[in-house]
Each structure stands twice: as C-alpha cells, then as structure tokens.
Amino acid sequence: MKQSYLFIMFCTLMFLVSCKGGDDSIIQEDTKTLSTGTVEGKVFAKNGTKPVGGALVFTIDNKNHVYHTYSNADGTFSLVAPEGNTTLHIQTGNGLNFRTEIPVTVKKNETITVAGKDSKLNQIAKIAYVEGSYDEIETIISNLGYAATQISYHDLKNLNTISQYDIIFLNCGSRNFTQTGTNTPGNDLEVFDNLSTFITNGGSIYSSDWAAAYLVGGNKNVISCGLGAGFINYTQICFSDSGSIGMYNNCSVSNTAMAASIGFNTLDIQYDQPLWEKIQYYDPLFWEVLVEKGNEALMVRTNKYTNKNAPKISVGTSLNNNHMTICHHTPNGNMITLTINQNAWSAHQAHGDNMGSCSGSTNSGNIYYTTFHNHASGNIGKTGPILEYVILNL
Missing domain, CATH: 2.60.40.1120 (Carboxypeptidase-like, regulatory domain)
Structure with missing residues (x-):
C-alpha cells in the first residue's frame, strides 16, 4: 500500500513538472x-x-x-x-x-x-507626419533608417487617407493649421473625430508641445485650461502655454522599462523656446508618466483611449493583416505583450493568453505626448534617445 501511494505521488509530481x-x-x-x-x-x-x-x-x-x-x-x-x-x-x-x-x-x-x-x-508600419515649424520628428525617423510620408492638415480631414497609416506624428507648430480656413483647429471637429476613430481602431499618434491642440483643441497652441473641442476631455489632461526658456535639471525617467532601454534614468532638458505647453494636470488612471521633474509630468502616454461611438474601420498596413497582438502569460505570473501570426492564436489562447496588449483595457493604439522636442539647433542631448524610443515603441 505504501509503495502504491509513493508511486501515485511520484506520477503526480512528474505531471506537474511536465505542465510547467x-x-x-x-x-x-x-x-x-x-x-x-x-x-x-x-x-x-x-x-x-x-x-x-x-x-x-x-x-x-x-x-x-x-x-x-x-x-x-x-x-x-x-x-x-x-x-x-x-x-x-x-x-x-x-x-x-x-x-x-x-x-x-x-x-x-x-x-x-x-x-x-x-x-x-x-519597419512594418506605415508612418505619416504633419510638418512643423521647426520640430522635425521626421528627421529622427530618417536618421534611424526608416521612412515617413508627409501629409497635410487637410489630409487629417480624410479618414480614408489617414487610415492607411499605423502611426501619425504631429509636430509642434504645424504649419498647415492656417491653411484650413478656420485658423482654429479647436473648431475643426472633423479632424478630431478622425483622430479619435484612428486611435480607437488601433492607430497610434505622437504629438509634442504646441501640438497638444490636436488632443484637446485650441488654436496653434493651447493657451490655457478650459473647455475645448478636442477628442480628449479636459478632465483627462490639461495644458497651458506657460513654459519659459530655461534648463530643467535632474529630470527623471520614471518608467523603468524605458530607463533600461535607453541606459539612463536622469537627464537635463533644455527648453529653448518660450510659451511651451505645460501639463497642468492629468488623470493618473488614464495616463502613464514616462518623464517628470519632481511632480511635473513632462512626457506621458496612454493606450486607454477609446470612443465607443467611433465606426469600425481597418487601420494600417496590410502586412499586419495576418498578425495580432496578444498578452502572453508566463508560468511565473508575468505578462508579455507580443505579436504573433494569427494562425497560432488558438494554441496561445489554450495556454491562457489574452488578445490585446497587457497594459490597458482596450485594443486602441498609443497616444504619446512630450512637452519637449528636437530643438531648432538640433542639439537635444539625452532627449534624443527618448524620442528614438518613442518612435520604436508607438
């Protein structure tokens, strides 16, 4: 009897080991x-x-x-x-x-x-950008060896045009604002509706400094907190153009994965232009702070945005039609976001994996916002690797 009990225990142990x-x-x-x-x-x-x-x-x-x-x-x-x-x-x-x-x-x-x-x-993604007055994220993209297509502010009014892209970069001081006939993007609901639909269906955007107006409404820039016509509500994030020329010393890279990726967790940031957009407040349940100075957020991102009223459309390059993002669950309790071929999904699902990113509760794309950008002089110091990180992780 004792031998039988030991044999059963041994078989049970071997089964548990093999399941790992x-x-x-x-x-x-x-x-x-x-x-x-x-x-x-x-x-x-x-x-x-x-x-x-x-x-x-x-x-x-x-x-x-x-x-x-x-x-x-x-x-x-x-x-x-x-x-x-x-x-x-x-x-x-x-x-x-x-x-x-x-x-x-x-x-x-x-x-x-x-x-x-x-x-x-x-590069699997199709990338677009709207030209800025001097902020040129497209230069950094090109220096990394990747390609981006210039689109106009007018193109943002055409959902069929922007839906062919996976990522849209909205430069600070977009020159095309004054070419819309309205002069105030905050009144241009068509653009905001299209950006909302684009993100809800998996597209990602990056905006910097004055391009906060693309998020919450405003003129070329957001003068102060208040009611706006953007697709993001002022209760989720609020800006004012109260930043001044100067150096922000001892800023912190508060996201550990990002700090490990770029190889540093503190930096000095030079703001070389006046009236840059300060983040006055933000919803910490909606935004993740990536870079900050004390308690002041300087760079944020979210993948929690969704518009339940947005139409369902196909966004991005056809090269991703047979791939999907999943949240993979490891035996030790960790989770990893990765992209797999759709044909492998049923087997991963059987392991307990979930569809979609491990962070956030939606299948929406990312929104990155930075108060800083590449300077007119091009000397951006340690913010350079940060902007490269943004490009590769959108």
Whole structure:
C-alpha cells in the first residue's frame, strides 16, 4: 500500500513538472529534459549603427511555449532556447510596427551569434507626419533608417487617407493649421473625430508641445485650461502655454522599462523656446508618466483611449493583416505583450493568453505626448534617445 501511494505521488509530481513546460525561461525542471543552446547578438535600427535597447527577443517552440529575453541598452542580448531549427523574433513596442524574424538553428550546449545585418528592426508600419515649424520628428525617423510620408492638415480631414497609416506624428507648430480656413483647429471637429476613430481602431499618434491642440483643441497652441473641442476631455489632461526658456535639471525617467532601454534614468532638458505647453494636470488612471521633474509630468502616454461611438474601420498596413497582438502569460505570473501570426492564436489562447496588449483595457493604439522636442539647433542631448524610443515603441 505504501509503495502504491509513493508511486501515485511520484506520477503526480512528474505531471506537474511536465505542465510547467519550457515557457519563457528554462526553469530548473526543464534543464533535466530539454537540450538547450544560446543565441546571442545585437539589435540595431535599420541604419545598422543605432543599437536598440529594450527590444523583446523570443522564440516559440512547437508547443507554443515562449522563451524570451530583452536587449540591453547597448542592444546586446543572450537567449537560452531549446535546440533545433526555430525562428528568432525581435520586436519593439507591441511588435506590430517594428519587428524582425530570423531563422536560426540552436545547437545543444553551444552559442551561436546572429549577424548584425540580420538583427536590424524592420519597419512594418506605415508612418505619416504633419510638418512643423521647426520640430522635425521626421528627421529622427530618417536618421534611424526608416521612412515617413508627409501629409497635410487637410489630409487629417480624410479618414480614408489617414487610415492607411499605423502611426501619425504631429509636430509642434504645424504649419498647415492656417491653411484650413478656420485658423482654429479647436473648431475643426472633423479632424478630431478622425483622430479619435484612428486611435480607437488601433492607430497610434505622437504629438509634442504646441501640438497638444490636436488632443484637446485650441488654436496653434493651447493657451490655457478650459473647455475645448478636442477628442480628449479636459478632465483627462490639461495644458497651458506657460513654459519659459530655461534648463530643467535632474529630470527623471520614471518608467523603468524605458530607463533600461535607453541606459539612463536622469537627464537635463533644455527648453529653448518660450510659451511651451505645460501639463497642468492629468488623470493618473488614464495616463502613464514616462518623464517628470519632481511632480511635473513632462512626457506621458496612454493606450486607454477609446470612443465607443467611433465606426469600425481597418487601420494600417496590410502586412499586419495576418498578425495580432496578444498578452502572453508566463508560468511565473508575468505578462508579455507580443505579436504573433494569427494562425497560432488558438494554441496561445489554450495556454491562457489574452488578445490585446497587457497594459490597458482596450485594443486602441498609443497616444504619446512630450512637452519637449528636437530643438531648432538640433542639439537635444539625452532627449534624443527618448524620442528614438518613442518612435520604436508607438
């Protein structure tokens, strides 16, 4: 009887061990049964020179278990994975906009190195921007090796035009405001409705400084807090053009993942123009603060925006039609946002994964807002890596 009891206990233990699988990290039990090797390399932007930190690097085995790591601030990574032929996935953000897939053969107890020419992040997204007076996020995009299409303020009035893009960058001081016939974007409900629909259906936007007017309404800029006609309510965020020329010393990168990706958590920010938009208040349940000075938010983002009345439309490039974003649940209780082929969804769902991003309760795109941008002189110091991070993680 005692032997039978011990045998049952042994079988139960073996069942529990096998259920843990090899998901996400080679746990101790798996090292007894799995033959593994190491894949190492360095993630670059498309220009082949800019290292990319914080990129998700992973493989998926034939049981849809995920083995993952992240690139360091210098772009280097080292991943332990089961031996055999597999695909190495490299992604930033949720993986819909920038990703790379590399066939590799993992060899038992050996380390293989991925060539730098193969570990460049490819641009999947279609990117657009509205020209600014001197804020030129498109220059940073181009320097990273990626392409963006210039659109006009008038194009924002055409939902069919903007829906072909995945990301829209709204530069500070957009020149096209005065070409609308209204002179006040705050009265241009068509633009705000289109941006609202675009984001609700998965498109992402970035706006900086005076381009806060795209969010909450206003003229070329937001003069002060008050009722506006933008698509974001003033109770969720409020701006005023009360910033002055000067240096903000000892600012903090408050998001730990972002700090790890760019390699620093403090910086000095030079505001070289007067009347820049200060964030007077924000809803902390709606916005995540990424950079701040004391209790003053300088950079925020959200993926919680949604408009239940917005029409359902297809947004973005057709290259993403067979891919989807999921929230992958690891055995140790962590969650990872990644993009997979739609054909693999049923197996991941069976593991307990969820559709959509792990952060936020909607399938909407991201909204990034920064009080700072690239200076007229082009000397932006440590805000440069931050803006590069924004581009790759929208």
